[in-house]
Amino acid sequence: MEIKETDTLWIISIIGLLLLGNVTSAVAADGNSSNNTDFTDSVDCKSRAGSEAEIKNVIVLIPDGCSQSVETLARWYSGKPLELDNMVTGTVSTYSTDSIITDSSSAATAFAAGYKTTNGFVSVGPSNSSVLSTLEIPPEELQYRPLATVLEGSKLEGKATGLIATSRVTHATPAAFAAHVDNRDNETEIMKQMVYENIDVVFGGGSSYLTPVAEGGKRTDEENLTKVLLDRGYQYVDSRDKMMNLSTGRAWGLFASSHMMPDIDRSLLAPEQPSLSEMTGKSIELLSQDKNGFFLMVEGSQVDWADHANDPNYAVTDFLAFDEAVKVAVDFAKKDGHTLVLVFPDHNTGGMTIGSNSDSNYTSTTVEDVIAPLKGMKLSSAGVAAKMGTDLSSENIKKQLKTWWDIDATDDDVAEILELHTNGENLSLDYAISEVISRNHTVIGWTTHGHSGDDVPLWAYGPDYPTGHIDNTEIAGYIAKELGFDLNKTNSHLFIEVGEVFSTDNGDGQLDKNEYLLNVTDSSNPVLEIGDAELPVSTNILIKNGVAHELEGIVVYAPATGKVYIPVGALSLVNGTKINGIQRAAAA
The missing domain is CATH 3.40.720.10 (Alkaline Phosphatase, subunit A)
Structure with missing residues (x-):
């Protein structure tokens, strides 16, 4: 049975009401055990300037x-x-x-x-x-x-x-x-x-x-x-x-x-x-x-x-x-x-943190203690690692740290870097360099990578x-x-779940005007088919009778649930109804 324009408008109105209820239920305001938040009310309660x-x-x-x-x-x-x-x-x-x-x-x-x-x-x-x-x-x-x-x-x-x-x-x-x-x-x-x-x-x-x-x-x-x-x-x-x-x-x-x-x-x-x-x-x-x-x-x-x-x-x-x-x-x-x-x-x-374990005498920490080690750095740690390349000899590590960071690395520094990079935590070379140099040559502390x-x-x-x-x-x-x-209204306008509006393919070898099928013959390019309309997933395109139409939003496929979502305007194009009427009904 073909869906008529008046039927389509009624369906969209019902879906819009359902979605408005569903969509608001997952927002969590800080300090609340409930996930229910109305967008407009939540912002009104805040001080503004x-x-x-x-x-x-x-x-x-x-x-x-x-x-x-x-x-x-x-x-x-x-x-x-x-x-x-x-x-x-x-x-x-x-x-x-x-x-x-x-x-x-x-x-x-x-x-x-x-x-x-x-x-x-x-x-x-x-x-x-x-x-x-x-x-x-x-x-x-x-x-x-x-x-x-x-x-x-x-x-x-x-x-x-x-x-x-x-x-x-x-x-x-x-x-x-x-x-x-x-x-x-x-x-x-x-x-x-x-x-x-x-x-x-x-x-x-x-x-x-x-x-x-x-x-x-x-x-x-x-x-x-x-x-x-x-x-x-x-x-x-x-x-x-x-x-x-x-x-x-x-x-x-x-x-x-x-x-x-x-x-x-x-x-x-x-x-x-x-x-x-x-x-x-x-x-x-x-x-x-x-x-x-x-x-x-x-x-x-x-x-x-x-x-x-x-x-x-x-x-x-x-x-x-x-x-x-x-x-x-x-x-x-x-x-x-x-x-x-x-x-x-x-x-x-x-x-x-501005202050670390190496900064035990914090009462005498100066501006120079904080910024001087950083001022000599001309590249990121990733840039320094790239300059070191595959040559991880003590001589090259010291040379590159001096050239690009103005750091006089010690044998202990080199040993720590290599331990973190190759023998211990298997950190990337840039992470190992910056962790050791931060710890041993700056007053900047870190709690995690x-x-x-x-x-x-x-x-x-x-x-x-x-x-x-x-x-x-x-x-x-x-x-x-x-x-x-x-x-909430934007959600109901852009993302109509196809199964809420159309029936799944009944398997008779052809799609009726109110039936849909997700065609995954080409798994890299799935296509939603509704009657004689084709909607390539992840695009804003609907093709019907050889004519491509641009939609207001994209077609989204959720593999975890098998559901497909389409903009409201796609319904009018599928059924040959006037798109402006559909949009007004959805926004009402």
Whole structure:
């Protein structure tokens, strides 16, 4: 039986009500044992500051894996106040569904989509297999369900959108704003979803995930996504100079096949790459041309990696590069008057302290004791390890440490480095170098090479910014409210579970107009078939009668549950009804 337009509208209205109930059930406010949070109510209970000007643009900046100690050290190192020093407004809790200590993907899901989720998940609902004792078990319907993000909501509002990272753009934090997978390492799928999300500006690393293996890339689905971008009218650039020459329009700029260089290594090892502040400035220049406003996320990705490595100079220099990007954003916000700038780490990494076991006489610690060892460092620990290469003789290790870090390493230092790298903990060479040199030649202490579960700072500038202590899930609802949309309604608009609307294939050899089938003949390119319509998974394309139509969102397949989710607009195209009527009904 064919679904009529009036029937379709009725179904969508019912689904919307059901989803609004289901979707709100997994957000956990800090200190609550319940997972039920209404986005609008949660943000109203927070103190706010700043002017009451209408917010048209939101810029989110994230120094990944950062703590207050990094900011403090950066201030001592630079010898002057930081841009962020005038912006401290509160703190943010960071735990995930299954752990006090979050990873970047679950943390980013919280502030991009407003949900606690499982570590390793990217903007999909949590698994029920492991949940903190202080949280309620999330409802079955939420497991692995794609969760709408503030970037997707902004796009539906007609705003321009942008993502910037110094990592691969498919890495956990940027991925959570534009993709929906249950494994953060599935970066080929993440890249495909990002390309088909129609983001206006994307700058960072990771070009190898655009091209097939046969062309030197990482893709096993044989799709050349660079060609897709060009066919869609994007400008594609791969160097600083080309990026700086952009003046208008939509653009992708990927400046490394994998991650971009640490800021301290960039001038020496990759001078063709732009700085984070340059990428931020160019993105704002392009996005601000949209009369409806914009949403932009900027990640200083590598503060985290520096802290993982226990490399204080790498951490400080990348944080200072991040602070310069913050200044670019704030300078724009000051002139514009309708831009909210929100800055916060996703979690702490490394547990840096200014003071260590080697600093036993702390009452006489000087500024020089803190910064002098760092000032002689000209490369990151990864850069020094690369200079050492395979020659791990005592002579070469000492030579490279003296040349690039101005450290007079001792025989004991070399023995400790080799013990950690080859005989003991099997640490990577850069981790072993920085751990030993931090311990023996600086007053900077570390508690771990991993993440920690403490709260992180909240910095803000602009109209109506939040203050006090908030949970990371509250940030998404706050952004959505300020930009004029409701994430619950965005969820019900972008992600209709196909089985709620259509019947599964009855196996008679053909699909009726109200039947669907997930065709996995090509496992790398599954296709949802509904009647005579085809919807390739992880794209925003619906093909019917040989004509390709662009949808407002992407088709998402959740392998763990076997469910497929499609935007509301796909229903009207499948059944030949008017798309505008469908959209109005869904938003009502």
